[in-house]
Amino acid sequence: MRTPFYRQFGASTLDGKLRFSVYLPGPGEFARGGPARIAELRVVGSFQGVPWDLASAPRLAPAAFGGGTRYQVELPLPSAGFHEYRYHVTFENGERRYVSDTCCKYGGRESENSAFVVGGSTPADHPIQPLTPRRPARQLVIYE
Numbered sequence: 001m002r003t004p005f006y007r008q009f010g011a012s013t014l015d016g017k018l019r020f021s022v023y024l025p026g027p028g029e030f031a032r033g034g035p036a037r038i039a040e041l042r043v044v045g046s047f048q049g050v051p052w053d054l055a056s057a058p059r060l061a062p063a064a065f066g067g068g069t070r071y072q073v074e075l076p077l078p079s080a081g082f083h084e085y086r087y088h089v090t091f092e093n094g095e096r097r098y099v100s101d102t103c104c105k106y107g108g109r110e111s112e113n114s115a116f117v118v119g120g121s122t123p124a125d126h127p128i129q130p131l132t133p134r135r136p137a138r139q140l141v142i143y144e
Contacts, residue, residue, distance in 0.1 A: 009070075010103030011085065011116035018047065018075045018118075020060060022087065022101070026068040037092040038062075041071045044098075045085025045113070047078040054088055080119030084108035 009021045020043045024036050042057040050056055060071035085108075086098045104114030 007103075010101050010105060011114065013077060013116060013118055016077055018077050018116075019072065020058075020075075020085075020101075021070060021072040022060060022103075023065065024069045024071070029067050036069075038071075038089055039092045040090040042088045042090075043073065043085055044088055045083060047075075047083040047085060057088060060087075078118055082106075082115060082117055084113040084115045086111070086113055 009023050012019045012021070022041065024038070027035065041060040041062075042054065043060060044052050044054055044057040046052065048056060058073045058075055060073045062069050062071050064070075086100060088096065088098055090096050100112045101114035104116070106115040106117065107113070108115040
């Protein structure tokens with residue numbers, strides 16, 4: 001089965017690696033606006049050795065992809081748990097800003113952070129108990 005286009009982006013923990021991937025459409029894929037003019041894209045967060053340290057934040061490398069540009073980096077899988085992150089964008093004119101991940105799987109706890117989970121449980125770890133039987137209609141009181 002083919003993965004939907006949008007599911008290829010954001011933070012993912014596949015094949016024992018942590019992958020961050022961002023897609024920016026090319027000029028032929030939108031009606032207004034212009035090029036993004038991104039000089040550098042980094043990801044900062046609680047998953048880093050020194051949490052939220054911009055100086056050591058991994059840089060996402062740009063590459064042509066599907067008519068636009070994909071920025072991506074693969075990292076070793078961090079410890080199990082709930083991890084928050086944001087992207088730090090530096091534009092060609094020197095402007096900098098933090099942005100959330102529009103393709104994140106989870107929202108963070110604060111500051112519009114994005115998040116991902118390493119580890120967790122499977123459905124078999126937490127079986128769902130059946131609901132108690134419904135009452136027969138004749139035992140219900142209906143108000144109009």
